[in-house]
Amino acid sequence: MASDPLCLLAVHAHPDDEASKGAGTVAKYRAEGVRTVLVCCTGGEEGDIHNPAMDLPEVKADIAAVRRAELDKAAAIIGYDEVEMLGYRDSGMPDSEANAHPESFASAPLDEAVGRLVTIIRRTRPHVVVTYGDEQGGYPHPDHLRVHDITHPAVDRAADPDWYPEAGDHWQVSKVYYSVWSKKRIELMHAKYLELGLESPYSDEWFSRPWQDDRITTSIDIEGFADVRFDALLAHATQIDPESPFWFGLPREVSAAIHPFDDYIRAASLVDADVPEDDLFAGLRAQASV
Numbered sequence: 001m002a003s004d005p006l007c008l009l010a011v012h013a014h015p016d017d018e019a020s021k022g023a024g025t026v027a028k029y030r031a032e033g034v035r036t037v038l039v040c041c042t043g044g045e046e047g048d049i050h051n052p053a054m055d056l057p058e059v060k061a062d063i064a065a066v067r068r069a070e071l072d073k074a075a076a077i078i079g080y081d082e083v084e085m086l087g088y089r090d091s092g093m094p095d096s097e098a099n100a101h102p103e104s105f106a107s108a109p110l111d112e113a114v115g116r117l118v119t120i121i122r123r124t125r126p127h128v129v130v131t132y133g134d135e136q137g138g139y140p141h142p143d144h145l146r147v148h149d150i151t152h153p154a155v156d157r158a159a160d161p162d163w164y165p166e167a168g169d170h171w172q173v174s175k176v177y178y179s180v181w182s183k184k185r186i187e188l189m190h191a192k193y194l195e196l197g198l199e200s201p202y203s204d205e206w207f208s209r210p211w212q213d214d215r216i217t218t219s220i221d222i223e224g225f226a227d228v229r230f231d232a233l234l235a236h237a238t239q240i241d242p243e244s245p246f247w248f249g250l251p252r253e254v255s256a257a258i259h260p261f262d263d264y265i266r267a268a269s270l271v272d273a274d275v276p277e278d279d280l281f282a283g284l285r286a287q288a289s290v
């Protein structure tokens with residue numbers, strides 16, 4: 001419909017993933033009037049406390065509520081209009097006991113988890129969905145793999161009125177993207193640490209990961225919005241150490257200026273738009289307005 005505002009929906013696994021992946025993109029689109037929806041699949045209950053200042057018994061005792069409050073703060077900083085919890089428990093790292101917890105995202109029946117995402121898609125009616133890719137060898141967290149596994153079926157079934165008829169009117173998502181960290185960005189960051197005489201947090205292991213730069217179709221210029229990532233990360237006080245050399249080892253303005261692009265692989269599109277693209281909504285601008 002011509003009067004529908006454009007909508008972007010991002011699916012993430014844990015509180016803090018929305019800060020480390022695509023925050024600048026969301027901030028940029030929100031600033032131009034796109035409606036933005038965050039789906040967070042788990043409560044992050046299994047996350048270790050990485051900030052010594054937050055390693056307190058009262059924080060550990062109420063970790064789900066603490067992480068939810070951190071998520072709301074980060075989402076507000078980034079500019080998400082809505083935060084939706086899919087309602088599962090953090091499955092923990094690969095092969096940990098938490099994988100088998102009956103409420104864990106990893107052990108949830110697939111049709112049930114897909115159905116929950118379908119309900120959100122039909123209600124929020126996004127034109128673009130951003131999720132995780134089919135290649136996650138660099139960080140194969142069970143919940144991250146699950147985010148990928150539920151998104152494509154949810155997009156397909158949201159458009160099919162025969163699936164989950166109780167979940168609202170069907171809705172066709174137009175484009176699906178995988179958010180990726182490019183090797184190019186990591187190389188530029190690594191070089192900058194060395195140039196400034198700092199110890200680089202990027203070990204050889206980083207460079208031997210299965211990178212996918214050759215699959216990137218879409219790069220979003222986030223100049224002016226790259227900085228939002230740092231404040232959003234800091235909002236996750238239990239997860240992010242403000243002294244972390246990985247996140248904050250470079251001066252903020254230096255880090256924000258290195259490769260100020262968020263990179264994506266376009267996984268599906270029902271609209272005509274040539275790749276490479278510089279806009280997640282390419283091909284949709286004529287049909288909807290912001």
Ligand SMILES: [Zn+2]
Nearest residue numbers: 013014017141
């Ligand atoms: Zn995560």
